[in-house]
Amino acid sequence: MQWLHRWVSLVLVIQVALWLVSGLFFSLTGHHGMSGHQYMVSKNSEPPLKKIAPQIDVTEMHQRFPLAHSIELVSVAGVGQYQVSLPDGRLLYFNADTGERWSTDQALATQLALNSYNGPGQVERVERVKGSDEVNGWNASGFRIDIEDDLNTRIYIDEASSRVVEHRNTPWTIADWAFRLHFMDYTGGRSFNHLLIWSAGLFALWFSLSGLILLGRNITDGDFNPKRKKTWLEYFQQKGQPIASNCGGGGTCGLCKVTLQGSNIPSPKAADKALLSANELEAGTRLSCQHRTSSNYDVKLHNVGVDDIALTLDSKRQLTPSIMELTFVSSDPVRYEAGQFMQFRIPHINEILSRHYSVATRPHPTRFVFNIRLLPSPSEGVPPGVGSNYLCNLEAGARVDAVGPFGDFQLAKQNSHTQVFIGGGAGIAPLRALIQSELAADSPRRCIFFYGARYQKELCYRNEFEREERLTYIPVLSESAKSDDWTGPTGFVHETAMKWLAGKNKETLDIYVCGPPPMLEATLKSLADFGIPRERIKFDDFGI
Numbered sequence: 151m152q153w154l155h156r157w158v159s160l161v162l163v164i165q166v167a168l169w170l171v172s173g174l175f176f177s178l179t180g181h182h183g184m185s186g187h188q189y190m191v192s193k194n195s196e197p198p199l200k201k202i203a204p205q206i207d208v209t210e211m212h213q214r215f216p217l218a219h220s221i222e223l224v225s226v227a228g229v230g231q232y233q234v235s236l237p238d239g240r241l242l243y244f245n246a247d248t249g250e251r252w253s254t255d256q257a258l259a260t261q262l263a264l265n266s267y268n269g270p271g272q273v274e275r276v277e278r279v280k281g282s283d284e285v286n287g288w289n290a291s292g293f294r295i296d297i298e299d300d301l302n303t304r305i306y307i308d309e310a311s312s313r314v315v316e317h318r319n320t321p322w323t324i325a326d327w328a329f330r331l332h333f334m335d336y337t338g339g340r341s342f343n344h345l346l347i348w349s350a351g352l353f354a355l356w357f358s359l360s361g362l363i364l365l366g367r368n369i370t371d372g373d374f375n376p377k378r379k380k381t382w383l384e385y386f387q388q389k390g391q392p393i394a395s396n397c398g399g400g401g402t403c404g405l406c407k408v409t410l411q412g413s414n415i416p417s418p419k420a421a422d423k424a425l426l427s428a429n430e431l432e433a434g435t436r437l438s439c440q441h442r443t444s445s446n447y448d449v450k451l452h453n454v455g456v457d458d459i460a461l462t463l464d465s466k467r468q469l470t471p472s473i474m475e476l477t478f479v480s481s482d483p484v485r486y487e488a489g490q491f492m493q494f495r496i497p498h499i500n501e502i503l504s505r506h507y508s509v510a511t512r513p514h515p516t517r518f519v520f521n522i523r524l525l526p527s528p529s530e531g532v533p534p535g536v537g538s539n540y541l542c543n544l545e546a547g548a549r550v551d552a553v554g555p556f557g558d559f560q561l562a563k564q565n566s567h568t569q570v571f572i573g574g575g576a577g578i579a580p581l582r583a584l585i586q587s588e589l590a591a592d593s594p595r596r597c598i599f600f601y602g603a604r605y606q607k608e609l610c611y612r613n614e615f616e617r618e619e620r621l622t623y624i625p626v627l628s629e630s631a632k633s634d635d636w637t638g639p640t641g642f643v644h645e646t647a648m649k650w651l652a653g654k655n656k657e658t659l660d661i662y663v664c665g666p667p668p669m670l671e672a673t674l675k676s677l678a679d680f681g682i683p684r685e686r687i688k689f690d691d692f693g694i
Contacts (some may be wrong), residue, residue, distance in 0.1 A: 152364055152521040153400070158357045165334070165350065172332040179325065186322030189269030189303055204230040204246030211244070215268075226252075226312045227261055233311070243311045254312045259293035263305040266314045271299025284305060284318045284326075287557040311539045330612075335376045356682070382408060382438035382449055384643040391564050392456030394493060395554040396506055399439035401425075403691065405506075405556070406438040412447030428686045452558065458554045459484055459492065461518065463544050470608045473576055474522045475510070478550070483515035486555035488587035488692070489580045494516070496537045505537030507579035508664075508690065510588040521610065533554055559590055560688040572647050572673055574602035576667035578610045581664055589620055598622045599651070602643025602669060604629040606636060624650070647679060656682050663689040 185338055186576070211232050213223050219235040221645075223246060229247025243252035256276050264273070275296040275607075281289035285306055292315065297303040300317035307313050329338050332349045332442060383406045386393040397403040401421030410416070411434060418431050420439040426435055430449040438449075461478035469475045491508040510519045522542055525535025544550070561569070561584055569588055573581045578601060589593050599621055603609050606627065616625040630636040637648045643665075661672050670691050679689055 153356065155360045155364060157287065159351055162354060162357060168331045172328040174329050184325035185323055186316065186318045188301060188319065189299065190317040191266050191268050200684045202230045206246055206249045211451045214675065227258060236556040238291045239359055243460065252311065254309045256451065258312060259307040260295055262314060267297060267303065267305060269297065269299050269303060271297040271303060274298040285316045288315050339610060359517070374547070379442040382440055385443050386438065389674055392453045392553065393438060393451060393505065394453065395439065401437055401440050404437065405454050407435055407558070409436045409450040409452065410434045410436050410447050411450060414446040416441055429685050445552055453556050455485060455556060456556065459554060461552055462551045463546055463548045465546060465551070469521065469610050472524050473541040473606065475525060476520050476522055476541060478518045480516050480518070484555070485495060488512050488583040489561070490555040490557040491580070493556060494537065494541070495551045496540050499535050503536060507581065510579035510582050512583055512590055514545055521576050521579040544673055557690065559688055566595060567658050567660045570659055570661045571597065572643060572663045573598045577665035581662060582611060584662060585621060589618065594620060598624070600624045600626060600643050600647040602626045602628060606634050642672065644668065644676050648676050651680060656686070659686055661687045663687065667691060
C-alpha cells in the first residue's frame with residue numbers, strides 16, 4: 151500500500167502543478183488572448199438585405215419545402231443565400247439567384263476569409279479539409295486558409311454554407327493545451343464528464359484514505375517522528391558493514407536479511423511476509439530496509455566472512471549471443487558456498503556503482519566464473535547497462551574490486567529430497583554452481599534441471615549438462631524457430647516444470663529458482679498455486 155500511495159501522490163502532485171501553471175496562464179492571458187480572434191472582424195461586413203434582389207422568390211422556396219420550419223435569406227459575399235431548416239434538423243443552403251444548392255469554391259472561401267480578417271498578413275496557403283481537431287463539433291467539408299502573420303492565423307470556412315467557422319492561431323493552440331491539462335481532457339472534447347477525471351477523483355479519494363491508514367500504522371509503530379530514524383539497512387551501509395541490497399531499500403529484492411534478537415522485536419512488514427519463509431520469520435529474520443533502528447533489540451548480520459576481494463580477469467568467452475562468461479582469479483583464497491554472489495564495484499563517471507553477480511561454478515578458493523548478461527542500449531540516446539558493459543569490455547589482466555561473498559541461496563542440507571532447479575537466462579549461474587556442488591558430493595541426490603531459453607543458441611552449457619548422466623536436464627524453448635529442428639519441450643519453462651511436478655510428493659522436493667523477473671514471478675506463483683510449501687522453495691532475483 152505504501153508503494154502505491156507514493157506513486158499516486160506523485161501523479162496527484164504533478165496534476166496540481168499543472169492546475170497552478172495553467173490557471174496562472176488563464177489569468178495572465180485573458181479571454182480575448184486565448185480566443186484566437188485577435189485579427190477577426192467583429193462586425194458583419196455583408197451588405198444589407200434590402201440591397202439584395204434575389205431572382206428566386208421566397209414563396210417558391212416555400213412551395214419546394216412546404217414542411218420547412220424556417221426559410222431565411224442572408225447575404226454571402228453580396229449574393230443572396232436561402233437557409234432552409236428542415237423538420238429532421240438539417241440545414242440546406244440554396245443560391246437565391248439560381249435556386250441551386252449553394253457551393254463554395256476555393257476563390258470564394260479565400261474571399262470570405264479575408265473579409266473576416268483585419269490583420270497585417272497575406273494568404274499563404276488554402277487547403278481543403280474534412281473537419282478539424284481545432285474546431286470542436288465541426289466535421290463537415292470545408293477550407294482552411296493559412297495567413298502569414300505574426301500569430302500564424304488559420305481561418306476555417308464551411309463548404310456547404312460559406313460560413314466562417316472559426317479563427318485559430320498560435321495563442322489559441324497554447325490555450326487549448328492549457329485547457330486540456332487543466333480539465334484533464336486530452337481528447338479536446340471540452341468536457342468534465344469523462345473517464346480520466348472520474349478515475350482521478352477515485353484515486354484522490356483512495357489516496358486520502360490510504361494516507362490516513364498509513365498514518366495510523368506509523369503512530370501505532372511509534373514511527374511518527376519529524377526526525378525520521380534510519381533503517382537498519384541505511385545504518386549498516388553508512389557504517390560500511392557487509393550487507394547486500396539491489397533495490398535501494400524498496401523491499402523487493404530480499405537480499406538485506408538480518409536476524410532480530412530479543413523479546414521486543416517488531417512484527418513482520420508486508421515485504422517481510424512476501425519474501426521470507428515462515429521459518430525465517432519465526433526465527434526473527436527480517437529485511438533490514440523495512441525496520442528502523444531501535445535499542446529495544448539486538449541485530450545480527452547474516453553475511454559473515456565478507457571481505458574485500460581483488461579480482462584479475464583471466465579469460466572470457468561468449469557463451470550465447472547475450473551472455474558472456476568471465477573467469478577471474480584472486481591471489482588470496484576466498485571461502486564461499488555454491489549459490490552465493492559477489493558485489494562488484496563498477497567505476498562510472500564520478501562514482502562507484504555496485505552490481506551483483508553469482509559465481510557460476512562450485513567453490514574454488516582462487517578461481518571465480520561469472521555469467522554476465524549483455525545489456526545493449528535499448529534505443530539511441532539511452533546508454534547500455536553500466537555494469538555489464540564495463541565488465542564485458544575488460545581485457546585479460548584487468549583488475550576489478552569486489553566484496554563478498556553474499557547470499558543464502560544455497561543447497562538444502564541433511565535430507566534425501568529430489569533437487570529441482572528451474573532457471574532461465576543468466577539465472578543459470580548460481581544454479582550451475584549448485585548442481586555442480588551437489589553432484590560432487592559423496593552421495594549426490596537426484597537432480598532435475600529445467601532451463602528456459604528462447605532459441606537453441608541461447609542454451610548455456612548445453613553440452614556439459616547433457617553429458618552429465620546423474621542429471622536430468624530438460625531445456626525448454628519459448629520461441630523455437632522451424633529451422634531449429636527442435637523436438638524438445640516448447641513454451642514457458644515454468645509450465646513444463648509444473649507438468650513434471652504433477653503427482654509428485656511435495657514433501658520430498660527442494661526447489662531452486664533463478665531467472666529474469668517475469669519468469670521468476672510466474673514460477674513462484676505457479677509453485678504456490680501447486681501447493682509447494684514455501685520452506686521447500688529457494689529463489690534468487692537480485693537482478694540478473
